[in-house]
Every structure is written in C-alpha cells, then in structure tokens.
Amino acid sequence: MQQIIEKSFSGLGRVEFHLNRKISRIIIRMKPFKNISVSVPRGTGIIAAEKFLVQKNDWILKNICRIRSYEKKVVAEQQNVKEIDEDQAKLQLLNRTAELAAEFNFQFNRITVRRQKTRWGSCSLKKNINLNINLIHLPYDLIDYVIIHELVHTTIHNHSSRFWEELSKYVKDPEKKSRSLKKYQYLLYMSKNKE
Template identity: 40%
Template structure:
C-alpha cells in the first residue's frame, strides 16, 4: 500500500503523504509549509488513489502556487529577537500591553486574567477560557492601532469564545476600523 505518492508538472514535483483511515471519502490538505496530505479510506486501492491524485493534480499545484505567492507578498516585522531584548526593554513592552488591555477592558466592561507576551509562532494573540490573554511580542513593533485591534479582539473572546456574528459586532462596537487592521495583519508575516 502506498504511503507517499509523487506527482509532477512543468513547475516541479511534490510528494503527497497518504494517510489511510476509516473515513469514506478522499480529502486533500495543503499545509502552510507546502506539505500535501491525502486522507483516504483504508480500503481504497492504489490504482484508485493514483487516478484521483492525477485528476486533482492541477488543483494541487494551483493551491501550492497560491500559497507561495501569499508567502512572498507578506511583509516581515522588523524587530529584534525577543531573546536579544534587555530586561528593561521587555518590561517597557509588557507595560504597554498591560496599559492597552486595561484601557479597553475598562471601556468594554470585561475582566481578564493573566497577560503573557511571548514569541508566538503562528498567532497575534489568544484568550483562554479563564481569561488569560497571550500576545505576540511583535505587536509592540507595529503601529499602535494593530496592537489595539488584537487587544479588543482577544477581550471580545471573553464574551464570545468563537468568531460568530455577535463576536464581530462586539469587536466593531469598540474598534470600528477593525477590518482594515485585520487586513494589515494578514499581510504581515510572523518571523520564526
């Protein structure tokens, strides 16, 4: 049984990781790093798998090209690595996050738990069910309105632990220009 399958076109080739399970349909997944996974029914024959992958070869390469283009269009944040920052710089940075969270939590009438600022690899911020807020330190080096948007976004999760219509209405109520900030953050890459 195949566990990896290679497809090619003029742009190059890609190895597809094949994962068999009790599922009934075939699913393709392309990760941000360019890895491609085919999740298939355990009983699917190798011949049927090869036929499916050849039929979807164009779609796979289109998605890989699109992913590459998005990555190339991203702007990286110019910032020192957190490990290279002095204790005084980190203290100043944490104070700024705390000040913005206090400001918006007061406006929104929302409580929060602990605030953590760290080098998050894939997120600008997060909120736990206990109300602990985590922020990516790179926000400190971006325009203030982007930090404020993420603060409001995470505080809004204290009322709505999802991205429902009510959640976005809450964000918009306290940060009307959130859509523009959201677009800007999507264009900015997070350094690893």
C-alpha cells in the same frame, strides 16, 4: 492517534498522507512553507488517495505556483522587518493587554505570548489569552485591535453578530481593522532568527 505516511511525487515534492477516521472524504491542504497534506478517511487507503492526488494534479500545480509566489513575497517582505528583543516584545504585549483589560473592564485568567503560524491571537473558554509575538511588528492600532478582539472573546466565545457589535463598542470599524490585518499576513511566517 493519527497515522502519517510521507511520499515523494515528481513535481509536487513531499506529500504527507494523514489517515484520519474522523473525516468522510479525501482532503488536500496546501499551506506556505509546508508539504502538501492529504487527509485520508480510514478505509479509503493510500492507493485511492494517490489516485485522487493524480486526478487533482492540474489544480495542485496551479495552487503550488500561487503559494510559491506568496512564499517569495513573504521572504522579500521579511527583509524589511526590524529585529526585536523577544523578551521586551513579550513584556510590551503583556503590559498593553493588562492596560486595555483595565481600561475596558475585562477579566482574563492568563496571557501567553508565543510564536503562532496561523493566528494573531486566541482566547480559550477558560479566559486564557494567547498572543502572537509577531504582533509587535504591527501598527499600534492593529495591535490594540487584536488584543481587544481577544478580550471581547472572554465574554463572547464566537464571531456572531453580537460579538462584532460588542467589539465595535471598543474599536472603531472592527471589520475594516480585520481586513487591514491581511496586509500583514506575511508576519505570521516570521522565523525565530529574524526576531
């Protein structure tokens, strides 16, 4: 089990130190709406990690500034998003997945629709598909793109050139659709009360 130590730093706020025996170097992670996270290899120690944090202070502050700016944009963009009926949204996404699977002859085991903070969807090796409920806010062509992307993962479990070739049989210009999704990244941070 990973040990977590939390400390406060002037100008940086709360920092979580994660003692992790699986890594070989100190890693700093910063994500919107989260504390700074520092992964520390076993045997390195918190004092060494704190010194590393101080050495990277300028880089961290620059990135904090960029992240805070992004967080403000996310909050502003979310003001324009309409509230949805969560049960209705789940039903729509489940039905659309079933329709597309039947249309393109894909088999899957189970579909789950829930909130996810980092991805629009995923597919396990057991052909279990997870979809982000906030897909419902996307244009229809992008909803279909994400669903078909995950359906293709039921047969090809990676992002190899073979995967993209297969996906392009069902979606016109999938790389362009993938880039278009980035414009809607703020929706991944939607809070429950907005839905």
